[in-house]
Amino acid sequence: MFNAFIHWWMVAFFAALGVWLIAKRNCFGDARSFLCGAAACDDERFTAAIDARYELENFPSAPIAVSVGITSLACGVAAAFAPAAALVFLYAFLCVAIAGGATAGYLSLRRVGERRIASLRSRDANAVVPWYVYLVTAIAAVAPLAFLDARPAAALAVTLAACVIALVARRVATLPALLPGFDPAVEATVDARLRSLRVVNLLGTAVAPAFVFISLGRYTSSIIHLIAFFAAFAALNVTLGVQIVWMRRRPSAAEIASWSHG
């Protein structure tokens, strides 16, 4: 009974995600969609900097969202006819497709050619997101290896998917800054926030396969399995929580004051 419920829940999840991605194809992964909550503030300079960044990036939202959406729909169809044991592989496959989309986005950002202005503030790629987000992601990414004894192939596939996505996140953290040049002080803030949001979003995507793998298996036969489950659960919640909070974060008074001196 439980297996049948999980099976059809996953089918519905794949289908819903596919439809949602295709419907939202014009606002997926771009500057405006990540900073939509922050942009709701009254600061015109901040909103203008987000708009300028959006125009400069010309992020290929539609092709990426449609590709991943179609993959998700295909996974839904496959899941409807596949045995329950294959669900984890399908989910891992979808996550790798998301990583592929993220990589395409990363490559498109690298190709933006109008970059000619730079801040002289030193950046640390390790400080783009707090250390504990990296820590829980690392633990969750390798958590499926605790199930090597029960499902070795699936455990390895899911771990691999998580590592690929985490690697893309690391590359995004080290991307050059992209300042359109109209209002550099504000644009530097937008760049830092967007970088953090994209990285934490990818880290969340990286830990999701591990969580789904462990949840679908319902392995609670040993203390190691339980620890792996809670590690993946904690990682997913931390990354999602940080992302939601950051998306709504508006410019602080100190930031706005510093812009006036920029």
Add this chain to the structure above:
Amino acid sequence: MADAFVVVDPSLETPPYQQILEQIRALIERGELAPGTVLPTVRQLAGDLAVAPNTVARAYADLQAENWIAADGRRGTRVAERVPSADKRVRGRALHDAVLRFVSSLTHRGYTEGEIADELRRALQLP
């Protein structure tokens, strides 16, 4: 302290390394880059400006040779604690040279002296 920025304009005749060097030196002279401030790595600045790492490395090397900045081992490159005193005559000559290069690059691109003067007046908000 507010962020400091450098711009590279590929349409100028001044080589990019020289543009970077002059701007960082000017920022230090004006006190906008305080002594001890950590500068970005060569790789970071080159990536942000979309120039070759050698371009930034050359600018940093020249600034270091003139004692404006100092390499601090694994802690990175910093603005020197005791920057060279800004000699008024040297500053004046640097400004003169920079303006000459600027005007020369514009006249080579077909702008007349009148057009340049008008635009400068507008930019500087002069009557």
